[in-house]
Amino acid sequence: MLIITFLVLVAQVFSRTILDSPLTWSEQLARFLFVYVAYLAVSSEIKDDGHVRIDxxxxKFPRKVKVWLHYFFQTCISIVLLLIIYVGVIISIRRIPVEIVSLNISYVYMFMALPLLGTLMLYRLIEREVKRVKNNEGVE
Structure with missing residues (x-):
């Protein structure tokens, strides 16, 4: 999807500068694809435990504090993801009748990224924690 986004933007620049006739749909399509690419990247990082923390x-904390902090932050992330899913569904339902004119599709497809990929992120978070418990891996 990132390559398609890049190609769409190159086509837009070429069309605008060389042909002097900008593509009306390219900006919206690039934005649409970028939203999905970004959420998929976050989901991938959640699966690989790649989120940022200040090590x-x-x-410097003792092991018990590290474990407590780990599960506290996993719970916070889960709550935020549940809120993203909930709000995403509400926003998506409100956007059903609104159309992206240049693409001739409903905005619901763009805003469905929130609940769809939010659910994927929550799944990846749970999957990683279950794997950690099954493999008896510690929190570090």
Missing amino acids: YFYN
């Missing part, structure tokens, strides 16, 4: 301070 300098985290590593």
